[in-house]
Amino acid sequence: MSPTSQRRKPATSRVLAVAAGIATVGALAVAVPASASPDTSVAAHGKKSRTVDVQLLSFNDLHGNLEPPTGSSGRVSELQADGTTKTVDAGGVEYLATHLRQAREGNRYSITAAGGDMIGASPLISGLFHDEPTIEALNKLELDVTSVGNHEFDEGAKELARLQNGGCHPAEGCYEDTEFKGAEFPYLAANVTNEKTGRPILDPYFIWKKDGIKIGFIGVTLEGTPNIVSAEGVKGLKFHDEVETINKYTKVLERKGVKSVVALIHEGGSPASSAYNYDCDSPGAGDGISGPVVDIAKNLSPQVDALVTGHTHQAYVCTIDDPAGKPRMVTSAASFGRLYTDTTLTYDRWTGNIVRTAVDSANHVVTRDVPKAQDMTQLVTKWKTLAAPVAGKAVGHISADIPGRGATTPESPLGDLIADAQLEHAKSLDPEADLALMNPGGIRSDLTYAASGSEGDGVVTYGEAYTVQPFSNTVNLLDLTGAQLITALQQQVSGSNAASPKILQISEGLTYTLDMTKSGADRVVVDSIRLNGAAIDPAATYRVAMNNFLAGGGDGFGALAQGTNPLVGSDDLAAFNAYLAAHSSPAAPIAPPAADRITVIK
Incomplete structure (x- = not known):
């Protein structure tokens, strides 16, 4: 054992x-x-015993995680005898x-x-x-x-x-x-x-x-x-x-x-x-x-x-x-x-x-202190070689780990970064774009500072960015009323999401308070919702960027599926990579966002 x-x-x-x-x-x-090994269920007198262990x-x-996962995705928490945990x-x-x-x-x-x-x-x-x-x-x-x-x-x-x-x-x-x-x-x-x-x-x-x-x-x-x-x-x-x-x-x-x-x-x-x-x-x-x-x-x-x-x-x-x-x-x-x-x-x-x-x-x-299975090493090497021309390309630079899947808070630094990238892409399509929303389940990993290969610390490769957003979703633009936007935020913590909230990641400029001491839709403090400092007007129309999964009402966000005047942009990974390229360099890497757009009351 x-x-x-x-x-x-x-x-x-x-x-x-x-x-x-x-x-x-x-x-x-x-x-x-039949296995070549002996049947251990055979009793000493030569007859099979009544029970056998399977x-x-x-x-x-x-x-599809063939290679060792990185960041929090590649660790497990182990409870120690003294009540503490180690990874x-x-x-x-x-x-x-x-x-x-x-x-x-x-x-x-x-x-x-x-x-x-x-x-x-x-x-x-x-x-x-x-x-x-x-x-x-x-x-x-x-x-x-x-x-x-x-x-x-x-x-x-x-x-x-x-x-x-x-x-x-x-x-x-x-x-x-x-x-x-x-x-x-x-x-x-x-x-x-x-x-x-x-x-x-x-x-x-x-x-x-x-x-x-x-x-x-x-x-x-x-x-x-x-x-x-x-x-x-x-x-x-x-x-x-x-x-x-x-x-x-x-x-x-x-x-x-x-x-x-x-x-x-x-x-x-x-x-x-x-x-x-x-x-x-x-x-x-x-x-x-x-x-x-x-x-x-x-x-x-x-x-x-x-x-x-x-x-x-x-x-x-x-x-x-x-x-x-x-x-x-x-x-x-x-x-x-x-x-x-x-x-x-x-x-x-x-x-x-x-x-x-x-x-x-x-x-x-599945510890990593055992010998690697050679046939699996050959398989991984084969597919890595085929993917290498694409996977190893540098697309951006970061100054430290940017938690996404491994974040311990409802709003993640990587979620903020992705939402900002989608808003910037949306504005290139329509300068009237106001904000962006990203589903948390679409963020599949963290961005880690330590090199995953020979690219060097702080370098974000195409393969690493792909691991974060692998779905090939498009960035869509929709018109939503302020009332629909408020309802969408409430749907994070009500309806099918009441038992297990799905907190949307939001672009810079959108802020609100989430009061988890309350229940259902009341957890979203409506009077606190602001866009660039101004209260959301239920009767006004807002231009909102989101991926096609959310635009279709995915994850229980039926209010988002009511949007009108649709415009389909590039895929979300391309938008993310373009943002990294435009906002980082070896001399000026991107720092982890503060993840302070949602105020959470516990």
């Missing part, structure tokens, strides 16, 4: 259709070839491969599964090639099965089908001499159907078989995927309730004689501590975790034996009681390949069930 691990024990097919619609087929089942290795939200460098597919291979040693029965968002919002080394490098890496990791996440739909169902089945990109062709072979593991999306046919677009479940052992996996993404993905990415698709879908297919598996079920759910929760080894079963089972996964876990059929979750990028190993009042393991391994979870499922050969009281699970840090 890794010294940086937490162990918890409870108390008691292929793409079947794309948007156009293709008929569904039977669920994919794979008979795993290892389940899992991870989630890799997001540990973690992640990188070369190290993840070594850790998984070492974990499998001596385990005749081992399954590797994932909880979605393997691709999408990826660094340049993967994103530049439409995530083919990540699929190749997952094949080498011997991934057996994964659910889809919301980011699997960033480029739409047809592109997801290509990544599953293989073939060259329809616009850019092949990146290598040989045709892309596709994923050697099935993507599951039981709750995603074609709007016209009502049929699943992906196989809903997968059955793992070996030596008479049968374990079913059901994969779903969050029902709210259309609210956090561009409209084009989910066009023609319908997303269904997670609990209803999993319970439906649990019955299907049971009719097929599969009584042991694991749910792969791209939806998650938030533990009370960010430390990966925090005891979220304190003082009682599941008391230290909140969020959507709690209600899902409490309502899933008792026939489901364990939940592998994701989406929130949090680390937890908890037990949450099922509807029958029995504890059930719920896990998540943070994100970006920094952790993996090792769960022992004790399988009863006589009944075909998992012995729930014997389930054991732990999160382990």
Whole structure:
């Protein structure tokens, strides 16, 4: 066992259709070839014992992070015996491969599964090639099965089908001499159907078989995927309730004689501590975790034996009681390949069930003190070489770290910088542009001062900027009334965002107070909203810049979708790079913005 691990024990097919619609087929089942290692379930008298341990290795939200992530994205927080925390460098597919291979040693029965968002919002080394490098890496990791996440739909169902089945990109062709072979593991999306046919677009479940052992996996993404993905990415698709879908297919598996079920759910929760080894079963089972996964876990059929979750990028190993009042393991391994979870499922050969009281699970840090997996090093080197002419180009200079994804405050310095860049781009299109808004989820990383390669400290490369904003969104201009703008700010903390606020990053000149001691829309102090010192006039019209995701009402900002007089500008990364180039140099780098535009009352 890794010294940086937490162990918890409870108390008691292929793409079947794309948007156009293709008929569904039977669920994919794979008979795993026998291992050369001895069957450790054989008792001394030569007969197989009644129970056998099956290892389940899992991870989630890799997001194409093949190289070790930098900044806060490449660290995990570890709780110490004295109650303090320290950070540990973690992640990188070369190290993840070594850790998984070492974990499998001596385990005749081992399954590797994932909880979605393997691709999408990826660094340049993967994103530049439409995530083919990540699929190749997952094949080498011997991934057996994964659910889809919301980011699997960033480029739409047809592109997801290509990544599953293989073939060259329809616009850019092949990146290598040989045709892309596709994923050697099935993507599951039981709750995603074609709007016209009502049929699943992906196989809903997968059955793992070996030596008479049968374990079913059901994969779903969050029902709210259309609210956090561009409209084009989910066009023609319908997303269904997670609990209803999993319970439906649990019955299907049971009719097929599969009584042991694991749910792969791209939806998650938030533990009370960010430390990966925090005891979220304190003082009682599941008391230290909140969020959507709690209600899902409490309502899933008792026939489901364990939940592998994701989406929130949090680390937890908890037990949450099922509807029958029995504890059930719920896990998540943070994100970006920094952790993996090792769960022992004790399988009863006589009944075909998992012995729930014997389930054991732990999160382990993907430390960087192990040898790199040579095959992964070769893969990373190959794609880095192809990306190098683009990735290494200097686009700007900074004087210190500029936190974005790793910021601990609702307003981040990098969020301010991006919003300012979008406003400057908007003014070049229309001098009447007044302000810019940026969704926090669109900021995928930090800008770090330390060099990531040979470029030198303080140099921002194209690859680093791409990692921050990898979505290729456009910067759009819309007319909004002052009343609509006020409503949009209130939607940050109300409606679908009430439980988990999404605080927009704002351009210079816009200021207001956010009172978190209040609830819902009242958290936004309307009388405090100012633009260049003047109060927002509900009846006036303002020219507002935002990316096309927000312009479509994404992240629950329906008020922004009501904008009129649209004008589409360049992509957001180009706008950001142009701003860095215009406002920095080796002699005069950009300093981190103060992030003082939003006054937060706690």
